[in-house]
Amino acid sequence: MKHLLYLKDLNQETINQILDTADNFLDHENQPFGSENILEHKTLANLFFEPSTRTRSTFEIASKKLGADVINIDEEHSSRTKGETLIDTIKTLEAMGISYFVIRNKQGGIFKKIINSIEKGTHLISAGESHISHPTQGLLDLVTIKRNKKSFTNIKVAILGDISHSRVTRSLYEGLQIMNTGKIILISPIEYKPDMSIFKSAAYTDNINQGLKNADVVVTLR
Template sequence: MTNGSIHNKPELAQYDTNGQLRHLVGIGGLTAAQITRILDTADGFNTAPGTAPTKVPLLRGHTICNLFFENSTRTRTTFELAAQRLSADVVNFDVGTSSRTKGEHDLDTLYTLQAMGATLFCVRHPDDGAADYFARHVAPGVSVINAGDGTNAHPTQALLDVYTIRAHHPDFHNLRVALVGDVRHSRVARSTIAALQALGATDIRVVGPNAFLPHDVDQLGVSTTTDFAAGVDGADIIMGLRIQRERIQGSILEDENDYHRHYGLTANNLAHAKPDAHIMHPGPINRAVEIDADIAYGPNSLILEQVRNGIAVRMAIMALIAGGRTPNDTT
């Protein structure tokens, strides 16, 4: 679906003329105030670990469709739980058993599900710009949330990341963040960098081998280094990133053991970091490649907190998009 790339079109208006969030396809264009409103709304939906969540009737009558053209555990499950806790009906699209295997165009799939009454689509797709493409073609009163498109964007992951960070480091202006790993192919990295910058963060480092450093570093506004020790020095947050094998043409990583030795989040490598630096990772993690299990689930890790916060943040986004709208509202 490359003809839908947002890089060839003006930026989609994600807010309507009344200032209400209509779609969420990217972080670009969102102000600090708009992001903060999403995070503050998520506070009202978050529950403590071990506490039974409260179901609210905010989206009763709505049908949320998880339109996932790529595999997912965390994102799809948390979108499903978020919609259920808002009392919406949920449809999980299974690409492997759909008419897409018979040659149906993705847009025809969208139109078909829309005709069945879907009012909000959570879209994951391997092509850059797919969520934007769908958002431009849905009917009035129907919305799209980008659940990850190609290497382009993953805005809900970015929002849950900054939500998690805010709970431990509320002053973004003095925050120091190191992103370690495959930033070049990471939609998470691009969206999280944009969200951090919108909230005032200026000290953002990208750490990894040359093959994983972004080509457009000047546009991203971050510093880069191949030196792990220098990159994590003084960082408050160290976020590991998965090697995006499915988005890499050919083999640019010759030796995973060598990568783990030099760039893995291990006890030896993290000896160069602050003792109280928090560890994050968007998942899924590859143990003994980008992170060791004892680090992923150690006392400094926020990884499971990220997962838990994903439900509240996605509830907030759905609530702000559709909470004030009836299922038949076309405004």
């Protein structure tokens, strides 16, 4: 897997491999058992151009546990304040030998532009793209569900909150679809009802009691 941008790009076998690896880490107190130095002599750049505490910190911790060096760059302390584009920033860092980039950006479609500009040996991970995608959060939710429910096929997953603006919901839905989840229901006030053409296999309701009835998993959004 060269990049991790959208869960819809993955298949069930790949997602299962990721979940099994995460299980292994969790069973060893979040230590990368057997993979301690997989990123040794590599440098990863965290480029976060939206606020983040948990996502940015966990990427830094995980990367260091795998042996990588990590640099953190945000909007306020980068040359973007002087008009440098994100692609120019990445190209500059590539020239310094950095080949792994974790990027959070509020601009939709930015990753397609980046992919057309980077070197062949460069790898991208989305840490959040506009309201479109947050694949690592989706994977985290899938890990949590699998560890507690074992199987996806016979469960009902309810997602509750501002669905229409939630990149977390989009990524989780993509993952749940690939894992053949039994039933997915989206719950929100009617003013936050999402475009259901994006969630074709999910049901929708603005009635909380109705939506949560017989749910095996409830995902709540901020």
